[in-house]
Structures are given as C-alpha cells and as structure tokens.
Amino acid sequence: MKRKIPLVITFIVGIVVIISEFIPHKPFGRISGELENWYLIIAGFAIILGQMNLFKVNLFKIRYKQKNWQFYIITLISFIIMVSCGLFWGTENNPGLFGNAESITSVVGSKPFDYLFDNIYQHLQATMFSLLAFFIASAAYRAFIARTLESNLLLIAAILVMLGNTSLGSSLTCWLPENLKFLHLPNISSFIMKFPTTAGQRAIMIGAGLGIIGSSLRIILGIERSYLGGE
Amino acid sequence: MKKIIFLFFLFFTCLLFSEDILFEVNDIPNDDGSALQLRWNASNISAEKIVIERKDNGGKPTFVLETDKSTGEFVDGTEISTGIEYSYKLTAYNENNEILATANSVTFSKAQWFNFKKLSLLIMSLIMIISIVYYIYSARSGKELYIRKIAGLESMDESVGRATEMGRPILFIPGTLDLDDMQTIAGLTLLGRLAQKAAEYEADIIVPVCRSMVLSTAKEVVKEAYLKAGRPDAYKPDSVFYLTDDQFGFVAGVDGIIIREKPAANFFLGAFYAESLILAETGFSSGAIQTAGTAMPSQLPFFVVACDYTLIGEELFAASAYLSKEPHQLGSLKGQDMGKAVFVIALVIGIILEISGIHFLKDFLTIH
Amino acid sequence: MTEKITRKQIDRRWIFLFMFIGVALPLIFTIGFPIETSENSEIVYDLIDNTPSGSKVILSFDYDPASMPELHPMAEAVMRHCFRKKIKVIVTALWPMGVQMAEDTFSQLKADFPDVSYGRDYVNMGFKAGGIVTLQAMGKNFREVFPKDMNGTPIDELPIMDGINNFNNINFILAFSAGDPGIKQWVQIAHDTYGITVSGGVTGVSAPAVIPYVNEQKQLTGLLAGLKGAAEYERLTKEPGSATKGMDAQSIAHMIIILFIAIGNINYWRNKAKEKRGA
Numbered sequence: 001m002k003r004k005i006p007l008v009i010t011f012i013v014g015i016v017v018i019i020s021e022f023i024p025h026k027p028f029g030r031i032s033g034e035l036e037n038w039y040l041i042i043a044g045f046a047i048i049l050g051q052m053n054l055f056k057v058n059l060f061k062i063r064y065k066q067k068n069w070q071f072y073i074i075t076l077i078s079f080i081i082m083v084s085c086g087l088f089w090g091t092e093n094n095p096g097l098f099g100n101a102e103s104i105t106s107v108v109g110s111k112p113f114d115y116l117f118d119n120i121y122q123h124l125q126a127t128m129f130s131l132l133a134f135f136i137a138s139a140a141y142r143a144f145i146a147r148t149l150e151s152n153l154l155l156i157a158a159i160l161v162m163l164g165n166t167s168l169g170s171s172l173t174c175w176l177p178e179n180l181k182f183l184h185l186p187n188i189s190s191f192i193m194k195f196p197t198t199a200g201q202r203a204i205m206i207g208a209g210l211g212i213i214g215s216s217l218r219i220i221l222g223i224e225r226s227y228l229g230g231e
Numbered sequence: 232m233k234k235i236i237f238l239f240f241l242f243f244t245c246l247l248f249s250e251d252i253l254f255e256v257n258d259i260p261n262d263d264g265s266a267l268q269l270r271w272n273a274s275n276i277s278a279e280k281i282v283i284e285r286k287d288n289g290g291k292p293t294f295v296l297e298t299d300k301s302t303g304e305f306v307d308g309t310e311i312s313t314g315i316e317y318s319y320k321l322t323a324y325n326e327n328n329e330i331l332a333t334a335n336s337v338t339f340s341k342a343q344w345f346n347f348k349k350l351s352l353l354i355m356s357l358i359m360i361i362s363i364v365y366y367i368y369s370a371r372s373g374k375e376l377y378i379r380k381i382a383g384l385e386s387m388d389e390s391v392g393r394a395t396e397m398g399r400p401i402l403f404i405p406g407t408l409d410l411d412d413m414q415t416i417a418g419l420t421l422l423g424r425l426a427q428k429a430a431e432y433e434a435d436i437i438v439p440v441c442r443s444m445v446l447s448t449a450k451e452v453v454k455e456a457y458l459k460a461g462r463p464d465a466y467k468p469d470s471v472f473y474l475t476d477d478q479f480g481f482v483a484g485v486d487g488i489i490i491r492e493k494p495a496a497n498f499f500l501g502a503f504y505a506e507s508l509i510l511a512e513t514g515f516s517s518g519a520i521q522t523a524g525t526a527m528p529s530q531l532p533f534f535v536v537a538c539d540y541t542l543i544g545e546e547l548f549a550a551s552a553y554l555s556k557e558p559h560q561l562g563s564l565k566g567q568d569m570g571k572a573v574f575v576i577a578l579v580i581g582i583i584l585e586i587s588g589i590h591f592l593k594d595f596l597t598i599h
Numbered sequence: 600m601t602e603k604i605t606r607k608q609i610d611r612r613w614i615f616l617f618m619f620i621g622v623a624l625p626l627i628f629t630i631g632f633p634i635e636t637s638e639n640s641e642i643v644y645d646l647i648d649n650t651p652s653g654s655k656v657i658l659s660f661d662y663d664p665a666s667m668p669e670l671h672p673m674a675e676a677v678m679r680h681c682f683r684k685k686i687k688v689i690v691t692a693l694w695p696m697g698v699q700m701a702e703d704t705f706s707q708l709k710a711d712f713p714d715v716s717y718g719r720d721y722v723n724m725g726f727k728a729g730g731i732v733t734l735q736a737m738g739k740n741f742r743e744v745f746p747k748d749m750n751g752t753p754i755d756e757l758p759i760m761d762g763i764n765n766f767n768n769i770n771f772i773l774a775f776s777a778g779d780p781g782i783k784q785w786v787q788i789a790h791d792t793y794g795i796t797v798s799g800g801v802t803g804v805s806a807p808a809v810i811p812y813v814n815e816q817k818q819l820t821g822l823l824a825g826l827k828g829a830a831e832y833e834r835l836t837k838e839p840g841s842a843t844k845g846m847d848a849q850s851i852a853h854m855i856i857i858l859f860i861a862i863g864n865i866n867y868w869r870n871k872a873k874e875k876r877g878a
Contacts, residue, residue: 018356022349025342029263033739036732039411043444043728050443050473057472068491092702093750117699122664128479129665132505132804133852135512137618138611141859143536145867155864159857165803165827166850167632174633186635198811201528204544205811206574208526211548212413213359214567218552219416223367223559226423226551227416227452265739266765296762299653306767308740408779411730478778479665504778505665505804516611529808597816598791 007222014220054079085113157192164189251276254321254334259306264342266308271321273301276331278323286318295319313342351596358573363566370562378561383522383540384550390496390520391428399495400435401425404485404510405449406501406525407478409442413548414526418501419445419452420551421524425498426453430460438471439488441481446473482506486513499523499538500547503530511537524550609866614859621855625847632850634843639813640831642821643798646771647677652685654770655763659785659799660690660697660704662777666802667700670775672842673800673829674704677773680836682712682720687759689769690723691745693733693780698726698749700775718748718757725749730780734788738766771796771820782809786818796820800828 013035020032058072058079089104090096091113101111108115144155163169169185176184182191218224253272258264273281278301284292285307296305301323311317317338323331370376394401403425405418422438429436438453440446450471457466474484486509489497497514499507500523507523507530514521515537523534524542534541542550545567552560581592650656658678662670681688690701701723708715715721724745727733737744741763742754754760762768772789774797776782782799790797797818801809803825812819823832826849829842 022346022353023344024261024263024346025344026263033736036729036735039732040729043409046443046447047476048443050446050476053443053446053473054475057469060469071487071491092699122667124483125477125479125663125665126667128483128509129505130668131509133622134615134618135508137614137852137856137859139508139512139533139536140856141611141614141863144860144863146864147867155860159860162853162857165825166853167634167830167846168850168854170635171633174635186637190637193807193810197807201807202811204526204528204531207571208528208544208548210359210567210571210574211417211526211545213356213570214363214545214563215413215417215548215551217360217363218560218563221364221367223563224420224551226420226555227448228455266767298762304767305762306765308764308767309742409730411732412779478663502779505802527808529805 003225003228006228007225011220011222014216018220051079082113082116085111085116089113157196160185161189161192164192251332252321252323252334254319254336256307256317256319256336256338258338258341261343261346261348264313264340265311266306267311267317267338267340269296269305269307269319271303271334273321273323273332276301276323277325278331279326280324280328282322282324284320284322286320288315292320311340313340315339349598352598355574355596359567359570362569362573363563366566366569367559367562370558370565373558376558376561376565378553378564381542381546381550381553383524383542383546384553386520386522386540387425387428387554390498390522391425391432391434393520394429394434394495395432397495400437400492401429401496401498402485402489402492402494402514402519403436403438403498404501405438405440405445406499406503407441407481407506408502410444410448412502414502415442415445417548417550418524419448421498421500421554422449423452423456424551424554426456427460430457430462430465433462433465435467436470437488437492437494439474439481439485440471441474441476441478443473443476446471478504478506482509485510489513489517489519493517494519497521497538499525499534500542500550501525503527503534508533508537514538609862617855617859618852621851622848625851626844629844630847630850632847634827634830634834634846636831636835637828639810639822639824640828640835642813643677643773643800643823644680644821644832644835646796646798646820647680647684647686647773650684650686650770653687655687655689655759655768656681656770657689657691657772658701659693659772659774659776659781660701661693661774661781662700662802663694663696664700666777668845669802669826669829670777670800671700671704672826672840672845673823673832674700674775675707676829676832676836676838676840676842677775677800677823678704679708679711679838680832682708682715683836685720686770687719688721689759689763690721691737692724692726693730693784694777695726695728698723718752719759722757722759723749731784731788734780734784735792738788738793741765766793766795769795771798773797774799776801776805776809778805782819783812786812790818798822801825803827 016028016031017035020028023029055076058076061072062069062076086096088096088098089101089111091111104112110118140158144158146152146155163172164185169189173183173185181187215224219227251273252275255270257268259266259268269283271281280297280299281301282297283295283305285295286292295307317340319336321334323333325331391401403422405422406412406415408415410416426436436453438449440449450468453471454466457463474481490513497519499510499521503525504527507525511521511523511534521538522540523538524547525531525534526544526547531541531543549564552564584590584592658674660674678688692698692701705721705723725748727744733744745754747753748757766772766789772785772795774782774785776799782801785797785799789795798820800823806822806824809819809822810824813822823829826842826845830846833840833843
C-alpha cells in the first residue's frame with residue numbers, strides 16, 4: 001500500500017499533465033495550473049526542511065566532535081548571522097522585526113544583511129566561479145594532446161575557437177582582404193560554433209529529449225520505481 | 232461596361248463612407264476561453280489617445296486599456312468567461328481630449344477541446360508512446376533484446392569495490408537542479424542502485440544535495456536501498472544531507488568534502504552547469520575514480536576531460552533500465568530507439584523537402 | 600603507456616600562477632585590443648534599437664553574484680540602451696539574487712538617466728520561485744503571479760503595468776541567464792508557447808548549449824555570449840564599459856591556455872620519443 005499510493009498518484013498526475021498540454025478546455029487547463037501551484041507550495045515548505053537538516057547535521061557533527069568538527073562551527077555561525085540579520089533588520093527595502101537598523105546603516109552604509117551580502121557573499125561566489133578559469137586551463141592542457149586524428153581535429157578546432165573569441169584573434173587576421181573574409185578568425189570560430197558544434201549539441205539534445213520521454217513513460221506507467229527506493 | 236461603372240461607384244462610395252477606425256474583437260483560437268484578442272487601427276484619424284471599455288452582458292462598463300498607439304493589438308485576459316456576451320467600445324481622443332470617433336464590437340469567448348497548434352506534437356508523442364509501449368509488451372513476452380554495453384555503468388561495481396578495499400566513502404551528487412528536472416530523477420534512480428551495491432559491499436556513501444525536495448527523496452531512496460540489501464542497520468540518516476541552494480556555495484561545500492574525505496569513487500549524475508568542471512577537476516586531483524552523466528551538452532566536454540567514465544545525454548536516462556536488466560525496462564529502451572529512427576527519417580525527409588523548397592513539413596512541425 | 604606519458608607533465612599550479620598573472624595584469628593596465636561585433640550581438644542590438652519608444656519589455660535577471668563579471672556589464676549595456684530609446688523596462692527574476700543584481704544595475708544607471716522614474720519607466724517585480732511553472736503562470740495571468748512589486752506596491756498602482764495582463768502585451772523578453780531556470784525556460788514558454796520574441800545574454804561557458812536556439816524559427820532573437828557578447832554590445836552602443844576592459848584579460852587568458860596546450864604537446868612528444876629510445 002505504501003508503494004502503491006505514490007505510483008497511483010504519479011500515474012494520474014502524469015496522464016493529466018500530458019492531456020492538459022493538448023486540451024485547453026476546462027477543467028484540464030486549470031488542473032495543470034493547480035498542480036503547478038501545489039508544486040510551488042511544496043517547494044516553499046521544503047526550503048524549511050533543508051535549512052533544518054543543515055542545522056541538525058552540523059550540530060550533530062559538532063556535538064559528537066566528529067572529524068574536522070571545527071569547520072561545521074563556521075557554517076553554523078555564518079548561517080545564524082545571515083538569518084538573524086535578515087530577520088531582525090530586514091533587507092534593502094523591507095524592514096525586519098526590529099526595524100531598519102538605522103544606527104548600523106549610518107556607520108556601514110547599508111543594512112547588516114545587505115552589507116554582508118555585498119561585501120562577503122558576492123565575492124565568495126565570484127571567487128568560486130573564477131576557479132573555473134584555472135580549472136579550464138589545467139583541463140585543456142591535459143586534454144588537448146595530439147595523439148590521434150580525432151584529437152588533432154579537436155585540438156585545431158579548440159585553438160581556432162579560442163583565438164576567434166578574443167580581441168587578439170580578430171587583430172591577427174584583420175589584414176585579410178574582403179574576398180578572404182571567411183578566413184578571418186572570428187568568422188572561422190563563429191562557423192565552428194554555428195555548424196559542427198550546433199549539429200553535435202542538437203544530436204545530444206534530441207537523444208536526451210527522447211531519453212526524457214522514455215524515462216517519463218517508465219515512471220508514469222510504474223515500470224521504473226527505483227526513485228521510490230524499490231525495483 | 233455598366234457593371235464596371237457600378238463597381239467603381241461602389242468602391243468609391245465605400246471609400247467615402249468607410250469607418251475612420253477599424254476595431255475588432257475576436258476569440259483567441261486554441262485556448263481555454265479566458266482571453267479575447269482586440270485589434271484596432273485608427274491611423275486614419277490623428278488620434279492621440281485610445282481608450283477601450285468593456286461591458287459584460289450589458290452591465291456597467293469596465294476600463295480595459297488606455298494607450299497612445301493608434302494601431303495595435305491587446306489581449307484582454309481579465310475575468311473573461313465563456314458563454315458571456317462582451318461588448319467593447321473604443322473611443323479615440325485628440326490632443327485636447329475631445330472625442331474624435333468611437334467604434335464597437337461584440338463577441339463571445341469560446342473554450343476549445345483541442346489545441347490544433349500542437350497537432351504535430353501529439354502525433355510525434357503518440358509515435359514515441361506507441362513504440363515504447365509495444366516494445367515493453369514485446370519484451371515481456373520473452374523476446375530477446377540486444378542493448379549495447381555502456382562502460383560507465385559496467386564500471387559501477389568496480390568503483391564500489393574500490394571504495395570498499397580502500398575503506399573510503401563513495402560520493403554521489405544527483406545534479407544541482409530540483410526534482411522537476413528529469414535528469415535529477417534519473418540521477419536518483421541510479422542512486423538507489425548504487426546505494427544498494429554500497430550496502431552489499433559495506434561501503435559508505437555520502438550524498439550532499441542542493442535542493443530541499445531532492446533531500447527528502449534522496450533520503451528515502453538510500454534508506455529503501457539499504458533495507459532492500461538487508462542492511463537497514465548500516466543506513467546512516469546523515470549520509471544524505473543538504474548543503475545550500477546556492478550553486479557555488481554548493482560547489483565549495485562539495486569540494487571541501489572531496490578534499491577532506493578523499494572519496495574513492497565520485498559519481499556526478501544529474502543536471503550540472505558551470506560547477507561541473509570545478510567538481511570534476513577537484514575529484515581528479517584527489518585521485519578518485521570518477522563517473523559522470525548529464526544531458527547538459529555544454530558540460531559534457533568538461534566531464535569527458537576530467538572523469539574516467541561519462542554517460543552522454545540519453546545514456547543517463549537509460550542507465551536505470553540498463554542496470555535493472557528487466558525485460559520490460561529494456562523494452563522501453565528499444566522502443567525509444569525505434570522512435571529515434573522514425574525521427575531520423577522525418578529529419579532526412581525534412582532536409583530534402585527544405586532543399587527542394589517545399590516547406591509544409593517544417594511549417595507543420597513548428598509549434599507556436 | 601599513453602597515460603604514463605601524459606602524466607609526466609608540469610605541475611598544474613604553474614598553470615594557475617600564469618593564469619592569475621595573465622588575467623590580473625590586463626585588468627590593471629589596459630591594452631585596448633580592437634573588438635569586432637558578431638551577428639548574434641548585432642541582432643540583439645537591432646531588436647532593441649528598432650523597438651518603438653514607450654514599448655514595454657521584460658528584462659529577466661536570472662543570475663547571481665557568481666556570474667556578475669560576465670552578465671552584469673551585459674545587463675548594464677542593454678538597460679542603458681533601453682532607457683536611451685525610452686523603452687519601459689519591467690524586471691523579473693527567476694533567481695533570488697537576480698532582484699539584487701537588477702537593483703544594482705539600475706542604481707548604476709540612475710545618475711545618467713535622471714528622468715527615468717520608478718513605477719513609470721522602470722519596475723522591479725522581484726523574485727518568483729518555481730522556474731518554468733512560474734513562467735507558465737505568467738503567460739496565463741501576469742498579475743496573479745506578480746500582484747506586487749519588490750517593494751510591496753500593488754501592481755494596480757504602478758503606471759508601467761497598465762494593460763499588462765500576460766506576455767501578449769510585452770514587446771520582447773530579454774533574459775540574462777546563468778543557468779536553470781533561465782533563458783531555456785523563457786524560450787520554451789514565452790516563445791514556443793506564447794510566440795513572444797525572446798532574446799538574451801548568457802555566460803560564455805553555457806553559450807554553446809544556447810546557441811542552437813538562435814535558429815530560423817527565431818526561438819531566440821540573437822544572443823550575447825559571455826564577456827565578448829557584452830563587449831560587442833558596448834561597442835554597438837558606442838559606450839565602452841567594464842566588458843570592453845575585461846576583453847583584454849580574456850584575450851591574454853586564452854593565449855596562455857593556447858601556450859600551455861603547446862607546451863603540453865611538446866612535452867608529450869618529447870616524452871614519447873624518450874620512451875622509444877629507452878625501449
């Protein structure tokens with residue numbers, strides 16, 4: 001019974017959503033909209049669940065002094081500070097429980113939450129994203145080795161695209177006459193991106209799209225049940 | 232000759248007495264009857280302001296729109312119901328706010344039982360569904376099906392075995408999107424199978440997630456997998472935990488786990504964005520055996536470079552069926568492939584028709 | 600054996616160090632390489648430039664601080680162009696941080712456009728969770744999804760929102776997108792379902808996945824791809840900004856990667872030759 005109810009719900013909801021895609025008439029159009037609203041409500045409540053889990057797991061690790069337990073104190077402190085600042089003094093245009101923190105704002109220039117957001121959070125995020133540049137460089141260094149015909153093609157295409165995407169690339173070939181403009185590096189790069197790359201991407205996307213239909217059907221028909229923890 | 236003179240007379244009379252404003256209100260086709268399309272053209276008169284009002288079943292007029300555009304379209308979707316007569320009045324004003332002209336239009340809104348714009352989508356979907364259902368039943372009747380080997384999935388046992396030998400955990404990331412993305416569900420179906428293997432081999436599994444909805448599902452999946460493996464006692468409730476919804480906050484957290492815990496095997500199966508390479512490179516530097524799978528085309532090259540095995544696009548969705556080895560699951564894969572063959576044929580025909588200047592297939596398949 | 604040979608390569612920390620210097624120096628000392636515009640950026644420029652003044656458009660800020668270096672200059676250039684053309688801008692956000700990003704962009708432009716008034720020419724409707732589900736609901740009834748703006752002002756009290764009931768009364772939608780939910784969902788719902796013109800800007804890394812949508816069916820009307828797209832847009836509007844400056848750093852970074860690829864290949868072949876001799 002515990003397994004059957006979710007399967008029945010999945011089947012009914014799946015069929016209703018598919019039907020509502022083609023039938024705009026009431027009640028089908030509306031049922032689909034209602035289900036979408038339900039999802040939003042559940043997702044909203046689930047955020048609380050996530051925060052509680054984060055708090056519980058970290059607290060547990062600190063309490064039982066598990067390996068590297070000191071790190072989890074930082075997580076908890078950061079969490080508590082951000083939540084408290086937002087709750088007590090609000091954000092940019094919204095007041096908190098204790099008003100707008102005028103005294104703090106007059107010193108630091110913005111509300112505590114906004115101050116932390118602008119001066120710590122934004123920079124931490126940008127730092128993590130910028131790691132990508134370093135990792136791309138090391139991954140490219142490792143991957144683009146001319147071993148076989150395919151890897152040679154990949155290497156040449158990569159260099160042409162990289163050069164074409166820079167200002168330097170365009171200045172390298174800007175001397176080419178008008179009738180040889182197709183050899184201009186940005187044009188070669190754009191050609192590679194527009195045709196061979198797009199063709200490959202589309203093939204993957206079509207395959208993935210069909211895979212999604214197949215998986216959805218398996219789930220709706222109750223053939224695929226491992227997401228419920230069972231066969 | 233008389234006829235021609237009469238027609239000319241009629242034409243010029245029409246021109247002389249033609250309306251200054253063209254105003255029409257129509258039902259929007261292929262919808263649920265909750266909106267009406269308004270079109271006006273008052274470019275003949277130098278109108279500075281257009282005001283449109285509506286009366287429902289002859290009741291009080293309600294304001295609909297005020298604009299300075301003399302020609303335009305507007306969709307009125309405010310409290311429109313089917314079966315009610317709506318009477319619209321357009322008033323054009325000059326710069327002194329004096330009425331230049333008015334026009335009326337009366338209409339009903341209708342709800343349709345089928346959206347004909349999506350006919351091609353229905354046909355394509357039916358082809359896919361029929362093909363999949365046919366092969367599922369054909370596989371159930373005992374027909375032997377050939378499925379090619381997928382190296383990334385074949386290596387799953389090897390990864391779990393390695394983790395057991397080394398006494399290190401297995402890290403599993405079901406992507407960074409929520410449960411409404413099919414890739415996350417595909418990742419979770421694989422998590423179930425992997426967790427079961429881990430329970431059987433007595434290896435630890437760590438599942439950090441970045442969506443609360445995924446957290447509750449992943450917890451249930453891992454718990455059930457341990458139960459099924461006959462090791463409910465070995466299940467650690469905190470092995471599945473939430474980090475943050477934030478993309479790079481999550482990456483920072485997972486990278487920290489990789490560096491501190493040094494998992495023997497990493498699985499990145501689901502939807503990933505720019506975080507893919509950061510995760511995979513950190514995993515690579517820690518020396519873990521890595522399996523990735525995603526349907527995000529732009530992230531696949533990163534995984535291919537930094538991981539030992541990569542499930543490309545549809546392989547991720549096929550993984551669960553592939554691992555189950557159940558005939559009806561494998562049948563669905565076969566059906567999927569047949570659907571693909573039909574689409575490839577349609578694609579080739581479409582290319583030939585387009586080159587020949589015949590556009591009907593493209594127009595038929597375009598959905599708006 | 601191939602694996603053995605490739606592993607005999609230089610420590611990746613050297614690559615990181617060179618990368619850091621290569622990116623940092625051009626940001627401090629501007630070089631000023633020339634910028635050439637691509638067709639996709641020109642399409643986006645033409646779309647805005649040909650939109651009549653007084654039209655209403657949606658700019659969706661679907662990114663967070665992590666993607667700021669690439670998407671913020673783009674958003675600033677596009678919003679500046681809209682204000683210059685006297686196009687009314689309605690801001691939405693599918694990412695929670697998008698609200699802040701839009702506010703930041705608007706506050707940077709305030710000084711240059713003192714006539715632009717909040718509520719009449721520009722409004723920030725705030726963040727809505729739910730991604731594609733929210734977009735579907737917006738297409739049906741915008742006012743139900745956004746009954747108030749981010750400051751809590753009811754939609755009926757905002758002059759810019761007069762007559763906005765769904766996507767049909769919007770000239771075009773331009774999404775600045777760093778991932779999911781983002782530009783893909785806007786295409787699927789606003790364009791594919793409601794037939795509205797959708798354009799946008801994405802990070803360089805996600806551009807290859809989005810470019811297929813710039814097709815004959817105009818699922819996307821042009822695309823600004825990464826920092827280069829932003830720099831191209833700045834050039835088209837003849838108002839160079841931070842993206843133009845950042846392009847120097849990007850050019851040098853690409854050159855460093857190419858250089859290391861060359862070193863990697865030389866090492867590989869040298870090691871291979873050594874192995875052969877040794878054998």
